Amino acid sequence: KQEVTQIPAALSVPEGENLVLNCSFTDSAIYNLQWFRQDPGKGLTSLLLIQSSQREQTSGRLNASLDKSSGRSTLYIAASQPGDSATYLCAVDTGTASKLTFGTGTRLQVTL
Amino acid sequence: DAGVIQSPRHEVTEMGQEVTLRCKPISGHDYLFWYRQTMMRGLELLIYFNNNVPIDDSGMPEDRFSAKMPNASFSTLKIQPSEPRDSAVYFCASRRTGMPLLPYEQFFGPGTRLTVL
Secondary structure (H helix, E strand, C coil), rough: CCCCEEEEEEEEEEEECCCCEEEEEEECCCEEEEEEECCCCCEEEEEEEECCCCCEEEECCCEEECCCCCEEEEECCCCHHHHCEEEEEEEECCCCCCCCCCCCCCEEEECC | CCCCCCEECCECCCCCCCCEEEEEEECCCCEEEEEEEECEEEEEEEEECCCCCCCCCCCCCCCCCEEEEECCCCCEEEEEECCCCCCCCEEEECCCCCCCCCCCCCCCCCEEEEECC
């Protein structure tokens, strides 16, 4: 059974810092990995999707990497801003037709 | 595009009552997913449909839960009878089948916050 772990559970950084969020999964036979953002009381917003054949994806200040063999993904946020404050979730699709297994999330706070 | 639409946004009910949650997926999307989010268990997939047909309902917790998708633009998740432990945020998501072997992102609705007293 796929298990997804995210470290740290919570993170507080001053504005402007670069930061890394970690995601690890137990079954490396994944189809893709997706990073989401969730604001309090809101739904999930898809940030980046990395296919199993890819090593990384970039969107603006966000960069996600994937190392299937070690069962790890990282989400790099450059020059963090207060508006980045949210919970970040990673989810893996083990290829059984779109069944995403979610991590428990990292709650990020970017302070002024 | 309005995105995935869910209603109601908030529902408060008493134990034993029937609860119906509704979802309208993004037009053109052929997969629809129902998730439940709680503090204790995080986000869990309950059931998903492909072309209106239920494919996997192994995540549905009990027979009290049922889901239908009568057409491509509408799905319901029903709980009957409801219990306090069903209190959670229920999300609906949809996605579109891409080219062979090319996965597509799931797009989530805003969720329905259910409180069962």
